[in-house]
Amino acid sequence: MKAVITVVGKDTVGILAKVSTKCAEYNVNIAEVSQTILQGMFCMIMLGEVDSLQGSFGDFADALRDFGDSMNLKINVMHEDIFNSMHKI
Amino acid sequence: MIDTKDILETIRMIENENLDIRTVTMGISLLDCIDPDIDTACNKIYEKITRCAENLVPVCVEIERELGIPIINKRISVTPIAMILAACNEKNPVKFAYALEKAAQKVGVNFIGGYSALVGKGFAAGDRELIESIPEALSCTEHICSSVNIGSTKAGINLDAVALMGKVVKRAAELTADRNCIGAAKLVVFCNAPEDNPFMAGAFHGVGEADCVINVGVSGPGVVRAALHNSKDLDITGVSDLIKRTAFKITRMGQLVCHLASERLNVQAGIVDLSLAPTPAVGDSVAHILEEIGLESCGACGTTAALAMLNDAVKKGGVMASSRVGGLSGAFIPVTEDAGMIDAARSGALTIEKLEAMTAVCSVGLDMINIPGDTPDEVISAIIADEAAIGMINSKTTAVRVIPAIGKTVGDELSFGGLLGNGPVMKVNTYSPAKFIGRGGQIPAPIQSLKN
Structure with a gap:
């Protein structure tokens, strides 16, 4: 079971490290990361394994969103099922 | 990995293009709540709805948070109340409206539909009383939606019911004139009404449906x-x-x-x-x-x-x-x-x-x-x-x-x-x-x- 974590915002030092640390707090293992910088905007998509997640998926999603808000980043956490069902037959 | 393009497309749809799940509607059969005593029937209805839909709103909120997709409405549809009323000795259907309203408030849904009658081919016991009570029921409750089916391809159109509904629609607006005539906005008149519709104001739980179902x-x-x-x-x-x-x-x-x-x-x-x-x-x-x-x-x-x-x-x-x-x-x-x-x-x-x-x-x-x-x-x-x-x-x-x-x-x-x-x-x-x-x-x- 995986969570898709998207992070968008102004590029600053240590975004990847901070988001990863937050994921580790919830026992989420980062399986894949794709990252680009577009005209100074930081865009990252992470796939996190949530099988041994500490707490509920909703709490994890809220925590990352709030964490993003505090750093002026837009962080979305969504279950992989939504992408698989929408884009795969 | 899931295609990046697909991920961004989904997020764009939700954030910029108003993609949402409009409603998760739980259909609940009230046929086992029928009782000759109207107060007993009301109690059974309240008990059944609050039991079946107890977790409806929390579960929908959990799914929203997990998938990141808004679920705008959580609703309930029930068996057309005219059928429950048919068995009651006392024909005062507004009591059912209060029971439904109380149940809707208890479980926290946005609307409850099914204050309804199906009269496509004629009026059965309770139908006329229920239809005549619709304006009052809609004016004294907040969450109730009402519908009446007045015809079908197989039965034709009940012109007596059509004549009655003109008056009922008008009266529903008049009784809520101080609230922008909202009563009429919660009342729909159907031909060929579907029995599994999750959308209001026309949702009701048809008699051919299972005891409790989830429609989206x-x-x-x-x-x-x-x-x-x-x-x-x-x-x-x-x-x-x-x-x-x-x-x-x-x-x-x-x-x-x-x-x-x-x-x-x-x-x-x-x-x-x-x-x-x-x-x-x-x-x-x-x-x-x-x-x-x-x-x-x-x-x-x-x-x-x-x-x-x-x-x-x-x-x-x-x-x-x-x-x-x-x-x-x-x-x-x-x-x-x-x-x-x-x-x-x-x-x-x-x-x-x-x-x-x-x-x-x-x-x-x-x-x-x-x-x-x-x-x-x-x-x-x-x-x-x-x-x-x-x-x-x-x-x-x-x-x-x-x-x-x-x-x-x-x-x-x-x-x-x-x-x-x-x-x-x-x-x-x-x-x-x-x-x-x-x-x-x-x-x-x-x-x-x-x-x-």
Whole structure:
């Protein structure tokens, strides 16, 4: 079971490290990361394994969103099922 | 890994194009709550609804947070109350309205539908009492929605019920005149009413349904419009294909939510209603899709053809995305709930007559239309009869939800707020149909061959 974590915002030092640390707090293992910088905007998509997640998926999603808000980043956490069902037959 | 493009597309649809799950509706059968004593029946109803739907709202909120997709409404539909009333010695149906309202508030749903009667072929015990009580029930409750089925392709049209409903619609508006006539906005008159519709105000739980089911209604006019906007040079076949592909994606999400909700609530999965349900929010309009296809304004000549193609493409795309499709499924055209329709009605581009033509090819009927408050009862009945005739002859669901704007006339505005929106009072042809409506009786069921 995986969570898709998207992070968008102004590029600053240590975004990847901070988001990863937050994921580790919830026992989420980062399986894949794709990252680009577009005209100074930081865009990252992470796939996190949530099988041994500490707490509920909703709490994890809220925590990352709030964490993003505090750093002026837009962080979305969504279950992989939504992408698989929408884009795969 | 999941394709980055797909991830970004989904997020864009939700954040910028108003993609959402419009409703998760739990259908609950109340047939086992029937009792000759009305108070006992009310208690059983309250107990059953609060038991079955206890976790409906929390589970939907959990799914919202997990998938990151908003579920706008959590609703309940129940067995038409007229059937429960039929067995009661005391015929005071408003007691049921209070019981439903109390249950809706307890479980925290947005609406509860099923204050309904099915009288397509005549009135059974309890039907007339229930219909006559609708205005009072809607004025003294907040969450209840009501519907009456007055005809079908197989039975014809009950003209006595049509005549009665003209008065009931008017009275529902009058009793809530101090609240923008909201009573009439929660009352819909059907021909060929579907028994598994998750959308209000017409949702009720048909007698052929299982004891408790989860039905889901999807939305997404904004997504379709954006897809068309980004693909300007397609011919109309290409447009249809693009709408199909988009409808597929939207419906897949509804299917996923339906599956998750039924699994977590331990309730049978019902149907996914493949609908383009607009909201008054900018960018969430069916009228704007029609305009994106190439009309200067919704209501222009060509609107019916464009809407027919849209409605058909939505169904074709959605059917493959879901294992069980039902409800109304298609494009909705509620005037006050659709920013583009509101503008078209204000400018005069869209008239009730054009809307009536559009209902022959869309998924529902004359929906959320404000009419002058002094419109005679028999004119409202005749609007219902015309609309029902379109449904009866074409073997499709049609419905009428008009709001007589008490104390207002053409050009004035009526505002309901929220998803019900706002809009201008539209002109109605008031040449009298009184003699026709006053005849009563049954319009016979139509012939099913010689289709010309």
